[in-house]
Amino acid sequence: MLKELFSKNELDIFSLSPAKAIERINSQSLVVVVDVNRASITTAPKILEIAKNVAVIDHHRKAEDAIDEPIFSHIDTNASSASELVTEMIMNTQVDVKITPKVATYMLAGILMDTNGFKARTSAATFKAAMNLKDFGADNSIADSYLKDEFEEFVLKTKIMSTIESPYFGIIIATAPTNQAIGRTMLAKVGQELISVKGVRAVFVVGNISDKVVGISARSNGTVNVQLIMEKMGGGGHHSASATQISNEKIENVLADLKRILGLYINDITWKEPGY
Structure with a gap:
């Protein structure tokens, strides 16, 4: 999307690679982390180890391993997105x-x-x-x-959706091909489409997002707290939209763990919030 909207010169002006950012950072630098509050899942965790001044703007619930002692933190779980939060801050300044x-x-x-x-x-x-x-x-x-699929993306999305299984009523799991890396955005797109199907309460889309990392994108219609489930697997997010990443593990093992945790959630009412 960035390359389609902005020219190369524009991108060079307002973007840096993690390596260049590490070279330029100093004691006076301010690093603003947006749309996440966990250092481990940022694009470049090393930057946060070096930075003295860190600000956090996020709409996900604060994680147990959230960035430690930022000089500024604005976390609002009622906001729809980081874009909404940043826009609101701009208008109120x-x-x-x-x-x-x-x-x-x-x-x-x-x-x-x-x-x-x-x-x-x-x-x-x-x-x-x-x-x-x-x-x-x-x-x-x-x-x-920018949110519409290219033809190749459509084919891949259809392939992932063809794998759906339903271990519990209204809950769907879809698995991406194990022989290729799937972007987190693609996992999220599949989840968004499947949760719009009538009768589906929660969706979990699993796939390799790199050679050594398996990702899960979870979506809910509000009757299943996918945030709690993803937190049990080291991730987090919102009640109805969450995700996680698991390193050095095979998809089949991640799927088995997901189904185990789903079983615990379905059968243990203490996991659920009032009204669910």
Whole structure:
């Protein structure tokens, strides 16, 4: 999406590789971590080991191993997305912050992705953030187009969905081909599509996201707390949208552990929150 929206020169101006960031960081640098509060699952955990000043902006519940003692932390689990939080902060600051139409479009795409096109996890603040981004020139048709599948992605998504199994009523597990690495975004897309099927309460999409890491993307219609389940597997997120990554483990072992934990959740009412 970035390469489609921004030119190479623009990307060179506002982006750095982890290696270059480590070279440039000093005692006065401020590292802002967005959309996650666990150092271990950031793009470059090494940066956080070096940085003296760290700020966190996130909409996921604070994890047990959250970044330790940031100088600023804004975690709001009621927000739909990190884009919503950042937009809200920009609108409430006394500093005159300008967002270009391209950046506003990119941020709007983030809201569309996390809310499944405003179908889930929305509030009045979500729509207000989207309205503010439109005022900055965001193009919703362009933002929406970035979320559409390329033909190859569509074929892969269909292949993953063809593997679905249902170990418990209303709960679906889908597994990606074991002979290729699948991006976390693809796992999430499959989960979003399957949870929209009538009668499906929760979806878990499992796949290799690298040679040594298995990822799980979990989605719920609100009647199953996938956050609790993913936390049992070292991850986290929201009540209805969570994920985890497991290193140095085979997919079949991860699947077996997932089914074991699902069994514990289904049969132990103490796991569930009031009303579920």
